[in-house]
Amino acid sequence: MYNASERLERLPFSRFHFTLLIIGGLGLAFEALDAGIIAFILPSLREQWGLTGLQAGWIASSTYVGFLVGALLSGMLGDRFGRKVVMMWALVLFCVATFINAFATNFHEFYILRMIAGVGMGAEGAIVAPYLAEFVSSRYRGRFTGALAGFFSFGFVMSALLGYFIVPMSDDGWRWIMVIASVPVVFLLWMRRALFESPRWLEEVGRYEEASRICTEIEAQVLRSSGKPLPEPVKMSLAAKAADSAVQGAWAKLATLVKPQYLQTTLVVWVFWITVMFCYYAFLVWIPSLLVARGFAVTKSFSFTILIYLAQIPGYYSAAYFNDKIGRKYTILAYMLVSCLSALGLAFASSDQEIILLSMLLSFGMNGVIAGQYTYTSEIYPTSIRATGMGTASALARIGAIASPTIVGAAYPVLGFGGVFAMMTGVLFVGGMGILLFGKNTHGVSLEGIQQ
Template identity: 35%
Template sequence: MTTGSAAPSPGASSPRSQSAVLTRAERLDRLPFTRKHGRMLGASGIGWALDAMDVGLISFVIAALSVHWQITKADASWIASAGFAGMAIGATLGGLLADRIGRRNVFSLTLLVYGLATGASALAGGVAVLIALRFVVGLGLGAELPVASTLMSEFAPARIRGRVIVWLEAFWALGWILAAVIGTFVAAEGENGWRWALAIGMVPAAYSLVVRLGMPESVRFLETKGRHREAEQIVRGFEESAGIDAPARTDAAETPDATLSPAGPTSAPSDRSIAATDPATGTAASATAVEPRDSIWSPGLRARTAGLWTVWFCINLSYYGAFIWIPTLLVDRGFDLTKSFTFTLIITLAQIPGYAVAAWLIEVIGRRWTLTLFLAGSAVAAGAYGMADSEPMIIAAGCALSFFNLGAWGALYAIGPELYPTAVRGTGTGAAAGFGRIASLIAPFLVPVLVASGTQVLAFAVFAGAFGIAAAAAFTLPEQQGRALEE
């Protein structure tokens, strides 16, 4: 991740001529990756990692409670599913709110909600209270992820947008690794270790203030609300970070229907004539005409919405079905808590190279092929894990599953926001995530039934099948590599 030290001049950095009109979105797309982008990625990524830490911690808490409280598999399923029920609602509502009150506002609010609720969970005196609090935690968690990816997508330069979103998603691995460390060295220590583990989960509440004060609002969102002066100030800040001079005339910043060019303000081009930039040649490439849309199920969007929802549902079913239960399934096999958590930590470490490879491939072979290949690899790895019957095989297959599955998540978060125009981008990504969370709600109940019916072989065979369906659906999505986001 590098910053642009020797930034090109405005004329050289854009494929358009010196006198051509540039919208604010195009001015952002022409920039190199600057320190300002890096700070924004870091701020979003820390929130993302804290989210992952909270989701990961519950798998260790459930395993600890099965030992210290002797909770049943049904109780464990309710604890896990309550959080996912909240995530399903939170993702949908968060996306809708992000299109109405702003991406940054919703992002900071969700951090506050789930941070406080996680801290309160540490004081739970019974299963019922823990279930209720996990639902509230889920509301915040579910809303944060699609909103954060949407906000970052709207600032990342078009030629590396997919890679930047995979970098953002890679923070998930850091959070899950942190959860594994806390689970291994805190949750496993004594009867109240799980309480201290959840108490650490209050960190996001404090971090929400940092996000609220330090992150810019989406320029595209501000423009849809007529807040052009704010939008212009933010764009100029990014241009200054890149060492690129702003256009000489600035009065367009206060004109709702005007855009800026080096020559001064002029009327904005129609949404129907927006051109994409070919990342290889730097020349304008034709893009699909963008018609005004009010719904993600309108004729021009319904096919991509259906495909995206299918991927989200299947990947959630398999990911949460596997990773929430892996520590407990290892305990059921006869491993003690410490060894079970240690195995899980090793498996989790394989997420990092998975993200790294996905980040490289996504700008080489495109979003659709990267997502499809990683989902297919996840299917093979899930089948192998189900048949693993020795410690080396468990670790090897688990690492492969972690590698491919989390690489697929990175590509999925990259492709989602690119499928929708600005007016429904938050709604589209949030609704897909919300639908997917229905599967994560089902998964904790499904695993005990499948394991009881045919051991873990059957459970992971089902996960492998779901990954296969997701791979097929991913291949139906349009390729958006190098294209400007639709307005």
């Protein structure tokens, strides 16, 4: 008798896995679209509602406040009630709040609705990677999860295109963007209705018959698409551990993350996520405004931002490839080095061409780091607390995302363009050293084997 992990590990990559990748990735693309668009609609809101600099900073951070709450709750609820149900309701919340946001009439309404939409976005982003990783063999889990995270890049590129073409069309261009960001999610919800619950999670909570039935259905789909007999499952010497009755409650699962056997892993992951997301959102939210402050026209700033966002795509997908070639840890470190050197170069850049090229290289490197980050965090914890671990890391990372727009806004008048990027270099260095000194290498190891 084989368990779910042994049955899923033997499956070749097939149309089933590709469908999972597309359906899961589209959710992340819409999340990135909604998060990225704030950089382009903020100038319109400031002019239309007469916002102060402080109010603009609050709006820039509002989504990330929601992210924090949503990511934390989705992780705990996903380990308690299942991955699929949490993911679906997170999308519903995001869709409804974003659509209503199109009709906001003042700063307070917009801020509150952005936070609510952020709860949905944070929950979606935190649950989808550990959920889908549980369907994938260790042979290509790194490429799969890295490619999944790569859909963020398409969302940010779309946000830049919408900001460039739609926002200038009228004073209410930002309202149309809110509608565009929300309506397609209805179609995605319809697509996701046929997804299975994770068999690994079902076995973890004792629903063995349901897990076996889903594995049988997945095997039948893979067999039909490949047309070849499936290899025999291999009995693993490192079997999945049974759930500890002491960590069945959501808050008890959260407490498990800081127990001695997980404390080092948890601290490394938390510091890593906070530092990376601080720099990531500081860069993405402020780059159009920083370019304008540097002397670029607004339209030229937006067009250059599109180029910078486009550099995310090769960053994500090259890192997804290296995830399974050299391992997550060393992929993260390589792209972190690229990011640090780029940010340091920006601190001393003097020409417009240098600024654009180094900004593109920083975008490339940062998103390569995130491709490794999502893969690493979604597999480093056991099934019983995997979603909680991912959700908590993602939630705490929003501290960096919340603080970074305000800190950059306050630091720029004092430090200048170069000083902001020197600060980013230092923050990235801290996160990279944590992974270098204390990170695990999970390359080629089954999800169950990583914890042994």
